[in-house]
Amino acid sequence: MYLADSRSAKPAHAPGSSPGRGPRPPGPPPGRRTPAVPGTVVALGAVSLITDISSEMVTAVLPLYVVATLGLSPLGFGLLDGINNGVGAIVRLAGGHLADRGGRRHKMVAAAGYGLSALCKPLLLLAHSLPLIGAVLAVDRTGKGLRTSPRDAMISLATRPEHRGRAFGVHRAMDTTGALIGPLAAFAVLRFAGGPVSAESGERSGYGAVFAVSGCVAALGVLVLVLFVPPRIARPADDGAEDVAQRSDRGAQPPPGLRDSLALLRRPQLRRLTVCAVLLGLTTVSDSFLYLLLQRELHLSTALFPLLPLGTAATFLLLAVPLGALADRIGRRRLFLAGHGVLLLGYVLILSPVRGAPLLPVVLLLHGTFYAATDGVLAAATANAVPDGRQGAGQALVGTGQALARFACSLAFGAAWSLWGGRTALAVTAAALAVAAVAATAVLRTTDDPPGEDRTAHGRPTDERPTDDRPTDERPTDDLEQPA
Amino acid sequence: MTRTTRLVILLVAVLLLGATGTGAVLYAADRADRRGQEQAGGPPVHTGTVALRPAAGGRQLLVRNLAWGPHRDELATVPADRPDGPRTVSGVKCLRFHASAGTGICLQAEHGALEDTYRAVVLDADLHELRHFPASGIPTRARVSPSGHLAAWTVFVSGDSYAGTDFSTRTAIVDTRSWALEDNLESFAVVKDGKPYQAGDVNIWGVTFADDDRFYATLATGGRTYLVQGDLAARTLTTLHQNVECPSLSPDGTRIAYKKRVAGASPDAPWRLYVLDLATMTETATAEQRNIDDQALWSDASTLLYALPGDYGSDLWTVPADGTGAAVRLMTSAVAPAYLG
Known part of the structure; x- marks a missing residue:
């Protein structure tokens, strides 16, 4: 199903496929998996x-x-x-x-x-x-x-x-x-x-x-x-391995100015993604605060404390590839949202009266899963929302928005901790995360990249005006509704 | 460039960079080896029995010996009146140490296969281990209560995040009678300026004991430091005075020697040695003008002892506590002092 999807998407939307070349002559033979x-x-x-x-x-x-x-x-x-x-x-x-x-x-x-x-x-x-x-x-x-x-x-x-x-x-x-x-x-x-x-x-x-x-x-x-x-950079499986950068150069457009890069936010799809990344970033407790809370709430010995980041990192490491592949199948935005749901579950577990030995590994597993389901997945979703020629600026906008939002959350969380104590601060953040997740779901459900998606940025020559893709973007496709 | 060319370039680079790295490691290993050989003109060192009891020959000063040689880092004693004299080394290695009334607290490193870990070891009067507790970071301060019943230690911990520059401290107190452990004093209720206070950024370090219940320490929050009085039974910390780090209570319990961050000092060397009168809350600057980063020790009712960087790590210096006189070097190549008797 996965292969079928990726191939069926190809001929219809491949940007550089000139008529004489056929669907994908130099590609691997049918039935063989492309790398x-x-x-x-x-x-x-x-x-x-x-x-x-x-x-x-x-x-x-x-x-x-x-x-x-x-x-x-x-x-x-x-x-x-x-x-x-x-x-x-x-x-x-x-x-x-x-x-x-x-x-x-x-x-x-x-x-x-x-x-x-x-x-x-x-x-x-x-x-x-x-x-x-x-x-x-x-x-x-x-x-x-x-x-x-x-x-x-x-x-x-x-x-x-x-x-x-x-x-x-x-x-x-x-x-x-x-x-x-x-x-x-x-x-x-x-x-x-x-x-x-x-x-x-x-x-x-x-x-x-x-x-x-x-x-x-x-x-x-x-x-x-x-x-x-x-x-x-050439995209290998991209019919004939045509040079992506060359293709964008060929448009003979002047290099994008600073205003052009910021104008990327006028693209509804990228704007929605940025808004959601910021919104969810504002309700994501920083690692150090989370570990500190875990230690206090679960009464962990200080000797265990240095091991907490290892638990998160190991889970992230193990799940990054499978969850990335899953994102390709079911939609990156959907997985990005699901990842935040997993994080919310972690918060709720810390706040709940449930205690016992398995709680710590479970929370760290959820925390690592959150990273695996959101970190690279957000970059992949961003990539599909901007044209090839603006990948750098697009990644920068979304990534920076998220990083600044998380930093703001750290400051606010520290202040909330002083005012109400760590536990209440987490409860408030968890509630805010739930609201943000609902809002993000509403914002993102208007558009998403369905399985084998290749329609948005790459469905058209990259040297066209950034705002020209409105029809694509407003298309009522919605993988939050459609089963993959 | 062909693939072969690139691989050859990579191989050559790996060899060159590998050689550079290996060279740096070997150079460092050579330097480390030299520290294991006795330095010419260093203090005479001989092995012997070190016990945490008043010795027949008079008052003893116990330090971590930093003089180069096979006994570097071991606990060593010298006669208190002849600190330059021969050192008796114990075979027990500690990074930080303090002792009182026959109880010692030794913060040491354990060399693991993958990395070093640290532990706090409570020692009896013969330097035998009574109990040990895991410590989650780099040892920095250690103190035993005058009765020998309580021991406190502080370690630095740091996050593992990329370029993580956020350091914090963990301070623990153990009762050597019941072995009840307060793993992290940050869990105590804080009363700041008369009101209950909580914050995620609270750090506690540098305990000094008044008795078996009351102690003083540094509390840091919101970029400021405070002298706090702690109550072990009530599990409270109450702020008394601002801008106090690493307090050390005088033997009569009336004054606190501490590090004060002074205005106008270089951010690299911000602390000067001060004494605070607890009854009047008046501050007195000592004659020591240099930057101090140590928890001072009262060698008697009117004299402070503290470490400053020296040729072989650090040296011990003394200065009168009342602001008179001048700083004098007491001994070289030593750190973490404690008086026996």
């Missing part, structure tokens, strides 16, 4: 995996380094986070916008972002004070902001629309794998370099080794990007 995850996506996943090993190595030892080696008290260090979040949002928008301004820009902007972060690792060797370390981390985060949208845009461009959920799932799973390996790698380096403990007070070389190795790993990530991610 759902193109090489470019695997390459980008590898880059993310390697880069995450590098950055999580640093994250894992940074507190130890700051406290034990530099002898600094890191409290209040988190104050920088607010500023960084704001700067990060602007950089992310800029990254997405710049990436859309011509053929090779996606790769160039992404490489600049990865490169900037890689440069920060050896710089940590030289930063011996909290303000300097904070500055290096801010630059590191700038690099992350810069690369996120072009990377997601490349994943979108490289993948046929009906496979994007799975492609993003593969990418997110690889990314999370790197994040899980990083801390282990860091402690292995510290072990070989003489142990973290004897490195206390005055002796920095063990941490120097971690930063140096992390820098080497990051450089390798940049190199994999440069070597194995094509400068012009």
Whole structure:
């Protein structure tokens, strides 16, 4: 059914299929599965995996380094986070916008972002004070902001629309794998370099080794990007592997201006998606608050506390691909909404009088499932709501909207906690999430990408005016109603 | 570029980067090895019996020995009147330590296969383990009550999120008579400026005991720090004074030595050593002008002892508590002091 869907969608909507070529002559023979995850996506996943090993190595030892080696008290260090979040949002928008301004820009902007972060690792060797370390981390985060949208845009461009959920799932799973390996790698380096403990007070070389190795790993990530991610993204199964970027260049339009990128929000489909991502983001409690609440409500021992993020990450890692593929089948928006339903269930469980040993793993399982059902899935849904030429800006708009909304929720949640206590704050957030989910369902039900969807962005040449797709968008298709 | 070319470039790069990384690790390992060899001109160190009892030879100062050599990081004693003298090392390694009335609290690292974990170990007078408790982060402060009945410790924990810069603390108190454990003082009811107070960002650290029920500590919330008085039985924390970190109660229970964040100091070195009179709430700056990041110890009714960064990690310094005099270095290569007797 899955194959039938993807093929049947193809001839009717394939953008570049010129009449002389037939439906898809160079494609795989009928009945054989086309590779759902193109090489470019695997390459980008590898880059993310390697880069995450590098950055999580640093994250894992940074507190130890700051406290034990530099002898600094890191409290209040988190104050920088607010500023960084704001700067990060602007950089992310800029990254997405710049990436859309011509053929090779996606790769160039992404490489600049990865490169900037890689440069920060050896710089940590030289930063011996909290303000300097904070500055290096801010630059590191700038690099992350810069690369996120072009990377997601490349994943979108490289993948046929009906496979994007799975492609993003593969990418997110690889990314999370790197994040899980990083801390282990860091402690292995510290072990070989003489142990973290004897490195206390005055002796920095063990941490120097971690930063140096992390820098080497990051450089390798940049190199994999440069070597194995094509400068012009081709969609392999896209009849004749025509170059997507070239196609958009061919329109001989000037590169999109800043206003054009913001005008993307005039596209009803993207606007709805952004509104929903923001709405739901505003009611998503940050991980740190959630773990803190779990600890208080379930009276967890402090020794268990560091393991909580691992539970979420492991679930995310295991479910990212299957849920991404499921999103391709039943609709990304539907799964995105369902993911928030799962999160709501987690909140309700924490608030309910139900207690007992299985509660903690169940809540973490729900939390990880929420990420697996929403993170890459939102990117895939975004990809299908914007034309190829605007993938970077589209990803940036939705992603930044969601990130800023979550940050606002963190601030509000902290204030609510002070006013009413953590439990009431969660109850209020859960109620707000329920309302937001209902509202988001209402907003999204007017349009969605049905199975094998290839109609919106890719159903037409990408160089056309952004507002021209209104008829497509207003089409009364609704996979919330139709069974897949 | 052909696929083969790219693979060759990748292979060469992996070899080069691998060599660089290996070089960095080997260099660090070499440096670590050198710390295991005795430094020339360092304090004489010999192994012996260390016990948490008043010794026949007079008052003893117990520290974590940082002098290079095979006994680095071990608990060591020196005669209190001859801190530069030979050190007697115990074979027990602690990152942070404190002792009183024959009870010791030792925060140590456990080297696991994948990563290091930490634990708080309660020691008897012969440095034998009585109980241990898992600690969820990097040890920073440790204290035992004057009676030896209660032990407190603080560790730093941090999130695992990307570039996570949000640190927080966990402070626990255990009663060594019943082994009742208060795992996280953040669960105590907070009374701030006379009113009940709750917030998600509350952090507690640096306990100092008055007796077996009452203690003082630092509470941080909303970007400010407070001196709080804690009541273990009632499970309450009440704010007394602002801008106080790492309090240390004087032996007579009337004054608190602490780190104060001073205006105009560099954000990198914000703290100075102050003394607060609890009856009048007047603050007195000590003669120590440098940045202090330690929970000071009262070596007697009028003198403070604290650690400052030194050539081999840290050195111990003293200064009068009344704002007179000048800071004097007491001993090198040592941290986490406690007086026996």
